[in-house]
Amino acid sequence: MSKDLHITPLEYELIEAWLDDSLSSEQEKAFQDMEKEDSDWALKVKEVKTLREDLESLLVKNELEKIHEEAFEGSNPRTASFPRWIWAVAASLALILVAWWGFQGGFQDPNQKLFEAYYETDPGLITAMSGTDSYEFDRGMVDFKEGKYQEALALWDPLLEENPSGDTLLYFVGMANLELQNFQESKEDLQKILSESSSEFEEDAKWYLALIYLKQGELDQAKLLLSDLDKPEAQKLLEEIQKES
Amino acid sequence: MPKDSINQLSQEELIRGIKENERTVMSSLYIEVFPKVKSYIIQNNGDEDQAKDIFQEAFLVAWQKVKAGEFLPQNSTAMQGFLFQVSKNKWLDWLRSSRFKKESSLGAISIEVADAEEEFLLDERLNMLDRAFQQLGESCQELLKLFYFKKMSLDKLAQSFGWTPKTAKNNKYRCMESLRKIINS
Numbered sequence: 001m002s003k004d005l006h007i008t009p010l011e012y013e014l015i016e017a018w019l020d021d022s023l024s025s026e027q028e029k030a031f032q033d034m035e036k037e038d039s040d041w042a043l044k045v046k047e048v049k050t051l052r053e054d055l056e057s058l059l060v061k062n063e064l065e066k067i068h069e070e071a072f073e074g075s076n077p078r079t080a081s082f083p084r085w086i087w088a089v090a091a092s093l094a095l096i097l098v099a100w101w102g103f104q105g106g107f108q109d110p111n112q113k114l115f116e117a118y119y120e121t122d123p124g125l126i127t128a129m130s131g132t133d134s135y136e137f138d139r140g141m142v143d144f145k146e147g148k149y150q151e152a153l154a155l156w157d158p159l160l161e162e163n164p165s166g167d168t169l170l171y172f173v174g175m176a177n178l179e180l181q182n183f184q185e186s187k188e189d190l191q192k193i194l195s196e197s198s199s200e201f202e203e204d205a206k207w208y209l210a211l212i213y214l215k216q217g218e219l220d221q222a223k224l225l226l227s228d229l230d231k232p233e234a235q236k237l238l239e240e241i242q243k244e245s
Numbered sequence: 246m247p248k249d250s251i252n253q254l255s256q257e258e259l260i261r262g263i264k265e266n267e268r269t270v271m272s273s274l275y276i277e278v279f280p281k282v283k284s285y286i287i288q289n290n291g292d293e294d295q296a297k298d299i300f301q302e303a304f305l306v307a308w309q310k311v312k313a314g315e316f317l318p319q320n321s322t323a324m325q326g327f328l329f330q331v332s333k334n335k336w337l338d339w340l341r342s343s344r345f346k347k348e349s350s351l352g353a354i355s356i357e358v359a360d361a362e363e364e365f366l367l368d369e370r371l372n373m374l375d376r377a378f379q380q381l382g383e384s385c386q387e388l389l390k391l392f393y394f395k396k397m398s399l400d401k402l403a404q405s406f407g408w409t410p411k412t413a414k415n416n417k418y419r420c421m422e423s424l425r426k427i428i429n430s
Binding site for chain 1: 279308371
């Protein structure tokens with residue numbers, strides 16, 4: 001899966017129907033048209049085919065592991081064969097690792113430390129699961145609040161394609177990206193909000209954007225944004241950055 | 246399914262069971278053949294952990310060959326024999342590659358299994374996919390498992406999640422896209 005291909009729901013359906021040998025005559029025509037018109041079509045078909053097959057293989061493999069455990073592993077767990085000295089060595093290594101970790105902590109990048117001290121996940125919005133237009137957004141919000149950021153993005157990305165300037169959506173896509181440490185994407189989402197004339201998310205977008213700049217060591221931009229914010233935390237963080245630099 | 250009732254299945258039922266990943270067919274076959282593979286590998290310089298790894302790899306290969314129509318077992322005995330043979334060949338390949346490079350007298354019976362390099366790539370891909378799959382939320386994992394492994398239809402899937410068929414289709418697409426994005430990121 002080398003190329004970042006965009007496959008639409010309709011294309012996906014078409015490819016799967018072709019793989020399952022269940023194309024309707026209309027779909028067959030559409031499939032042939034895609035073959036002629038879309039230079040990436042063969043790649044898309046290959047990508048969906050490989051993903052489907054590999055996913056099934058993976059799930060079969062996981063099931064085999066379960067079958068083995070249930071039928072054969074009860075009396076002979078793999079770990080039972082380790083001699084005691086291995087556990088002693090493992091314990092010593094673990095202690096060294098913990099000590100090293102602590103040592104590293106003392107020398108952690110000050111910007112990173114400040115970022116961690118001030119960063120808090122956005123709590124998200126209250127959702128009322130309904131059958132309205134915002135259903136998909138709400139479902140994504142439920143995922144977001146459960147910490148399933150990748151899932152939330154899967155629901156929100158198509159909505160954003162339809163409505164690229166919706167500030168609520170942009171803000172939460174930015175927050176999900178931030179949680180997933182996709183800093184560049186998050187930065188772009190938040191910058192888009194700030195480029196609009198006014199948004200109720202402006203203050204929050206500035207705050208999180210400042211934190212990203214801080215994390216990435218772009219202190220001038222971080223300070224600029226923080227000095228533009230009224231919230232006390234922003235002023236406190238600004239002072240701390242100034243102390244460090 | 247009792248241990249030996251897989252032997253009662255007709256060829257058609259057996260192949261359908263394999264194509265639809267039926268747990269009972271899978272587990273009967275596993276329980277029937279693994280002990281034989283294990284004793285073969287242990288008698289031939291291997292241990293139980295190696296037997297398990299080789300057998301599971303062979304199982305996957307054999308399973309895929311049946312699904313792709315490249316091997317058509319007449320009955321359960323033929324399927325068991327095929328699985329044993331693929332396992333044996335894999336073990337012999339392993340012995341030749343790592344410990345008995347000069348020795349060629351073990352004489353593998355020639356049944357074509359997937360090319361070694363191709364299998365290595367598959368293994369790599371499956372490891373990557375596994376990590377990506379674990380990053381999906383529970384509902385996506387469940388949905389994809391029901392559809393691609395348990396072969397549940399979209400209508401039934403929609404029913405069990407309380408969705409409309411259209412929502413089920415959309416959500417399946419999103420989960421697959423999400424998986425693809427994690428892999429490609």
